[in-house]
Amino acid sequence: MFTWLLNFVYLALVTVASPFLLWAAVTKGKYREGFAEKFLGSVPSRPEGTSQHLWLHAVSVGEVNLLAPLIKELQQAYPGVTFHITTTTKAGHELALTKYAQHTVSYAPLDFSWAIHRAYRRIQPDAVLLAELELWPNLVRFADRHDAKIGVVNGRLSEKSHRGYRRIRFLVGALLQQLDWIGAQDETYAARFIDLGANPDKVQVTGSIKFDGITPDRQNPQTQAFGQLAGLAKDDIVWLAGSTQNGEEIIILEAFQAAQKQVPSLKLLLVPRHPHRFDEVATYLQSQNVPFQRRSQLTAERCGNGNILLVDSVGELSAWWGAADIAFVGGSLGNRGGQNMIEPAAYGAAVAVGPNTWNFKDVVERLEAADSLTVVHDAESLAAFVVKASLDTTWRQQQGKRAREVVLAQQGATARTIHGLKPLLDPPKIVKFRTAA
Secondary structure, eight states, X not given: OHHHHHHHHHHHHHHHHHHHHHHHHHHHOTTOSOHIIIIIOOOOOOOTTOSOEEEEEOOSHHHHHHHXXXXXHHHHHSTTOEEEEEESSHHHHHHHHHHTTTSEEEEOXXXXXXXXXXXXXXXOXXXXXXXXXXXXXXXXXXXXXXXXXXXXXXXXXXXXXXXXXXXXXXXXXXHHHHOSEEEESSHHHHHHHHHTTOOGGGEEEOOOGGGSSOOOOTTOHHHHHXXXXXXXXXXXXXXXXXXXXXXXXXXXXXXXXXXXXXXXXXXXXXXXXXXXXXXXXXXXXXXXXXXXXXXXXXOXXXXXXXXXXXXXXXXXXXXXXXXXXXXXXXXXXXSSOOOOOHHHHHTTOEEEEOSOOGGGHHHHHHHHHTTOXXXXXSHHHHHHHXXXXXXXXXXXXXXXXXXXXXXXXXXXXXXXXXXXXXXXXXXXXXXXXXXXX
16 A cells, blocks of 8 residues: 555656656756666666676766775675666766676666566665665665665765654654665764664764775876866966856856966866756856867867866766866855865865855865865855965965875775675575484
8 A cells, every 4th residue: 555655646746747857858858868767667687697786776976986986895895796786867877887887787767666666676686785875665665575685885864854854754764674784974874864763783884985986196097188188287277166056157257267367377177067067058158258168079189278178078077186286166155065075185186165065064074174175155255265275385285185184084984884784795694403313
């Protein structure tokens, strides 16, 4: 009864949202792909002959990226293990196809009972690992029916989400009780999971996997190649504004134009968060009569030579951060709650964010405690930060050094996660009973 009630609620929500979904599909190209995988659960089947097959679910680009160190260490700990990676967003799917081409990748089934049931039958996972937190009732409930363990890795539960889930604690608590293991990023998140009803014996603090898998080496081949492609010179001061959201590019451009008056060698790398906004940002720059180049139009024969580069590519931001002397992490001047600032910190850039960073509150607190993060509020304060970081080399380098040390001190979460997952992934021990003489 509960299952069909859920199906009815989901169908009602889809019906109500259908005008928006249709508009987004037509105007932005969203939601068009993977219909059979999403609505019918028609995902690829488990490869034949596999001894251990894991279903890893990552919502979008950020979660897809954090799977890399986890997959690498799982392969070392469990030779022969294979993976089926599902994502929700188009950007996440495209990145997963590129980043994990040797594994099975598909869109995640929506939480309709028939789609989830069919996906489980086709994937036949030994375990399902949910990146950060995806508490879909049927996805969680059906794991046991299909003899699969299920757990959360890199678990995160923001204060806002915690408040919202408390209103339906009777439902959330029942779902959390069905999870076999929860690896929480910190003590605060762990306490929130337990408060909502998770079994304390199944909750473990592991740290954040996002601190792992980062190569804080500016000399890595991809970063070097990107620097050449962009035409960056040794004496250039490179400012990268990454994961920017709607409205932030206006502030960034104003700050860049103000800062460049005092720092003529300043270069701006602009990386919007969502691929569907690449053309939108390009149109805005054109409307401001600002000379710029698009990364997609650069080649080895036609390298960059301007002051502004619009990085209109997916899955490259990590390496581009390595080219930055100065970093601004977007999603923090509006109401999105911020984006991941760990990578620019790891590379030793002088990092700034806006005031709204609740999605990464723990990371921000660590960086601020080490005096390695600057909070800006508008174009004026952002320009002042860029100018100071550009002209005061000692200050910039000290900021970067402290930020890098914070990141390195937090690494090791992946190893702790693998250890915590052992009861889910190790083959069950066969107990032999000795017959009486």
